Amino acid sequence: KAGVTQTPRYLIKTRGQQVTLSCSPISGHRSVSWYQQTPGQGLQFLFEYFSETQRNKGNFPGRFSGRQFSNSRSEMNVSTLELGDSALYLCASRILAGAAYEQYFGPGTRLTVT
Amino acid sequence: GQQVMQIPQYQHVQEGEDFTTYCNSSTTLSNIQWYKQRPGGHPVFLIQLVKSGEVKKQKRLTFQFGEAKKNSSLHITATQTTDVGTYFCAGNSGGGADGLTFGKGTHLIIQP
Numbered sequence: 001k002a003g004v005t006q007t008p009r010y011l012i013k014t015r016g017q018q019v020t021l022s023c024s025p026i027s028g029h030r031s032v033s034w035y036q037q038t039p040g041q042g043l044q045f046l047f048e049y050f051s052e053t054q055r056n057k058g059n060f061p062g063r064f065s066g067r068q069f070s071n072s073r074s075e076m077n078v079s080t081l082e083l084g085d086s087a088l089y090l091c092a093s094r095i096l097a098g099a100a101y102e103q104y105f106g107p108g109t110r111l112t113v114t
Numbered sequence: 115g116q117q118v119m120q121i122p123q124y125q126h127v128q129e130g131e132d133f134t135t136y137c138n139s140s141t142t143l144s145n146i147q148w149y150k151q152r153p154g155g156h157p158v159f160l161i162q163l164v165k166s167g168e169v170k171k172q173k174r175l176t177f178q179f180g181e182a183k184k185n186s187s188l189h190i191t192a193t194q195t196t197d198v199g200t201y202f203c204a205g206n207s208g209g210g211a212d213g214l215t216f217g218k219g220t221h222l223i224i225q226p
Contacts, residue, residue: 035216042218043157043202056213059115090156100145100164100206103214105156 001027004093004106012112018079021109025072025093031055032074033103034066037088049074050096078111086113116141116207120217128225133190135220137203144206146179146186147214152199160188160201190222198224 005024013019025032033056034046045058049068066076072093078085088110092103117140127133137146145164149157161170163179163186170177176189186205190197200221204214 033213043204043216045213045215048213058213092157100162102147102159102162103157104159105149107156 004091004104006089006091006106006109008109009107010110010112012114013081014114015081015083017081018077019081019111020075020077021089021091021111023074023076023091023093023106025074025091026104029093029095029104030072031094031096031098031101032068032072033092033094034074034076035090035092036060037090037108038086043090046076081113083113086111116205116215118203118205118215118217120203120220122220123218124221124223126223126225127193129195130192133193133197133222135188135201135203135222137186137188137205137217139184139205139207139215141184141207143183146206147204148177148186148188149202149204149216150199151202151219155199157202193222193224195224195226198222 007022031050033048036044047066048056052068063079068074088108090108091106094101094103119138121136147162148160151157161177166183167181168179174191178187200219202216202219204216
């Protein structure tokens, strides 16, 4: 079974631009979560989607948004990029929503904002 | 909000020595998960603990969940170079919230 895939793997953007990241979960997994990972703050939860609905949201500004499609694929969007948005963005899928289910992470998208 | 503290932040050991990382939550957890992230890689699920006082073993790795379900530990016996990486705990406080709160991780550095 193929793992979680994320595209693109690397991205360089300029301050003020916007970016869209994509995540394809493991086949059959309906929950997709997004995390931001930085050396200083560690892994921080952004949001989780299940059946095209946002179930949970972390403490991030409204510039960070996401959506999920009927095939469970998910995208996240960051508008008006800031230098501090430079990070590894990880997507994780699980078979169902619920903290009891283990998460499978994708390789991440490394975003650099200049 | 829920906070998960993990110590130590870094641990240097000689190959063959034991290693332990500790995780403490500000709230009672419904479950705790452990992940390992190799340098340049992504977190990989190791195990989940659910019951108070639960102990689980995976070869040289021993995971414990505290009686009060507010702390957990991961112990590695006789470390090997393949154990290098960052170990994260991630907890959920339940109550309908499904999000996981990750600790900042313990970086394990092994000197041959």
